[in-house]
Amino acid sequence: MRIVIDMQGAQTESRYRGIGRxxxxxxxxxxxxxxxxxxxxxxxxxxxDTIEPIRAAFHNLLPQENIRVWYAPGPVRGCDPTNAVQRDAAELIREAFLASLQPDLxxxxxxxxxxxxDAVVSIGMFDQNxxxxxxxxxxxPLMNAEHYLRPNPLYEEFYFRKxxxxxxxxxxxxxxxxxxxxGVDHLGVSEDQVINVSTAAESCFESVEISCGEVLALRDKFHLLRPFVLYTGGADERKNLPRLxxxxxxxxxxxxxxHQLVFAGRMPQGAxxxxxxxxxRVGLGTDELVFTGYxxxxxxxxxxxxxKVFAFPSWHEGFGLPALEAMACGAAVIAADTSSLPEVVGCSDGLFDPFDSQALCGKLTRVLVDEDFRASLKSHGLVQASKFTWDRSARETIAAFEHFLHKNGKSAAHPDFHARQSDLVDRIAEFCDGGIRQPELVEFSKAISRISMGDEKRQLFVDISELAQRDARTGIQRVTRSILKELLDNPPHGFSVQAVYATVDGQGYxxxxxxxxxxxxxxxxCEGDDPIDYQAGDIFLGLDLQHHVVCAQQTxxxxxxxxxxxxxxxxxxLLPILMPHVFPxxxxxxxxxWLGVLAGFDGALCISRAVAMELDVWLRENGPHRMRPFEIGWFHLGADVESSIxxxxxxxxxxxxxxxxxARPTFLTVGTVEPxxxxxQALAAFDLLWAEGIDANFVIVxxxxxxxxxxxxxxxxxxxxxxxxxWLEGISDEYLERIYQSSTCLIAASEGxxxxxxxIEAAQHKRPIIVRDIPVFREVAGTHAYYFNGSTAExxxxxxxxxxxxxxxxxxxVSNNMLRLTWKESAEQLKRALLSLRLGAEPVVQGVARV
Known part of the structure; x- marks a missing residue:
């Protein structure tokens, strides 16, 4: 069964209330x-602003591609009657998007x-299937229309439409x-159509020890001078706060x-x-009633x-979550003997008539002065609260779905999507006569174009923004060419590989x-270089190094x-940061x-474990606050030049x-000439060696x-x-191959x-290696190199x-047995690490740190 859940209840202002929770x-x-x-x-x-928090809330619970986003242009809010036509069109788009996911329910x-x-929620406006x-x-509102509907005819119309x-x-x-x-009594639906799946308090609400320092800080912040009676919740009429x-x-x-009476939580200033x-009016002093605010x-x-006691006098609740939260924290709870609260509290001794001020006063007096009674309510509350769990509620929900689909049969086969899309376009086009202007219609067309069947092969976008403009023939360019070729030849399973690029002049790849x-x-x-189409589940891999483009494309x-x-x-x-003195x-x-921008995304694949560790340290000290972890993997590079184009x-x-x-021993160094x-140091060293009569060549490539x-x-x-x-400048890969073959030993004197x-290239040609003793060279060469220390020519x-x-x-x-990869093997490492990051699991070959 494919269950599609519309999460707008956790996106709107409701996210600050019980509905959102x-x-x-x-x-x-x-x-x-x-x-x-x-x-x-x-x-x-x-x-x-709500998308990332919700994605974070489901991290490691659900694949991120199972969280989908739909769009429809606004405004559509119901409080403005002029939005009616746009709202109707948006309802069609939303239902078409949901239908495209082919849900069973x-x-x-x-x-x-x-x-x-601008929430858009409807049933049966486009999809009746x-x-x-x-x-x-x-x-x-329906049962108390005189308080919630009659004073606002526009909201009343909205409510009855819902x-x-x-x-x-x-x-x-x-x-x-x-x-x-x-639901049964007021909506005219059958008993078996309405299922009680209950609710629960968050696991964070529990009985805990609070230190003296924490108590003092809380008292100081909220001006709590004495033991207090607590209420939290809304302030509308049914909450019955004047009687309290x-x-x-x-x-x-x-x-x-x-004692003091404390109203906790944000309330409208008018309330x-x-x-x-x-x-x-009732004679309370200024220090007897405390409003905490948020x-x-x-x-x-x-x-x-x-x-000392939690009082909940509301005369109508759908559930009454604050009462359950308070019981879970070990508070003595008294509540109104109406609507859902008796089943939540589960104890007649803790209930009172919310319309009888004397009854409320008597119950409040008893719980404040009778320690045994208060203790019994606290003890009962902990047991009662444990009966309500989210997992139980979820299992009841899934059982209801299963029973419904078993009883009624799974939904009929979904109609051909392209026919449905054509129908959607035709119906929205009709709104032109209803008030949607041409520019707005263009926005609706864009929204429709985002709807897909979701069965297209996922894409791995490989950013080659630097290579696509010019091949600078640097080491990074060699990596980009080599990995790109292997990815194009051997895409990850289930993906098509697409090379992409962007510039600093406009948004989009x-x-x-x-x-x-x-x-x-x-x-x-070939087709033109069109803007990329993308969907949930695709991957963007920033393979090339192009600082300015990435920063320009952040949005x-x-x-x-x-x-x-x-x-x-x-x-x-991270060398420009770690060694700024040797860079411009x-x-x-x-x-x-650049690092600050990429730290806001999902992760990084480093070309060595050493770089991964350096990045991990840097992000812990400099990275932004994140809702989901930043994942760091690593892979090693290849060396077979013939596979690198x-x-x-x-x-x-x-x-x-x-x-x-x-003709004589030749020592070779390869890399851009930079500090x-x-x-x-190497040239100065050979000046000394030549002066001593050592007959050897020194080659700088x-x-x-x-x-x-x-x-x-x-x-x-x-x-x-x-x-x-x-000194051989800018030579071809073919010529470099010949140089390796003619050389005796590679010298890698780099400080970072x-x-x-x-x-790796030297080992590929079975050439010995002299290297500076730095961590990354130890990682790459192991025991297969001769290491030196010191910064002088001598x-x-x-x-x-x-x-x-x-x-x-x-x-x-000797380097003959040094571990080295082909570019095909390097690309395989990269793919495993990349897909491990995507799944949120430990890579098979490479390590991952989560920041």
Missing amino acids: YSLSHAQAIVRNRGEHEVVLVLNGQFV IHLTSLFEGYGD TPVSVSLYDLI LESLKRASLLLAISESSRKE LGAYASLPPDVREA VDHLRSEAQ VSDDELLKLYNLC RYARAFCNRFRNDAQT FLDAIRRDGVQVVFVVYD PGADSGHKA PTLGLPDDAPRILAELS RKGQS GKQGWMVERLIERIRVHPELGKRLY EGYGLPL DLAAAVREWLRLYHAGRHP
């Missing part, structure tokens, strides 16, 4: 108890939404037996003087002013635990189809993440800005140079980088240049790296001398 907790419990059933949650995209967490906001269940909290929709529901899930009876004030004022003077005036759940927990045709030497005419990436696309970036290193001014701030071509003097390299790479002007000048005027010193790809020269001694004796470390 119920909607979220009930849905979580359904997901926990779903068994073999599939659950899909649906969110209204108009409530942007749709559950609405709250039907009576959308009067003061799928059974719908609705949470039934109460029918208080009632008609409610009558089209297949099932009503009542939150209490009292609410169930209201009158009853409290009638307490025996000595009892009253020893607060009215209650203050009523308190003054309280956090933690503060409410403490107030429940500290109060495009398919890099023209580039891919050139990349794969495909002469076929777009935020949007696709809200819609259920997982956004993950490859992190090559501002490089660290640019890198920090190598660049080709040899210069005219290549044969001569290769012969000269083969951290250690080429300056790499383009000129930054902050190395003096080194470049030294190289250009060096007397050994072209004799035993060679993300990985150290030249080490330090490295001594290492080369010792290595030559070992080499001539045949005792130098």
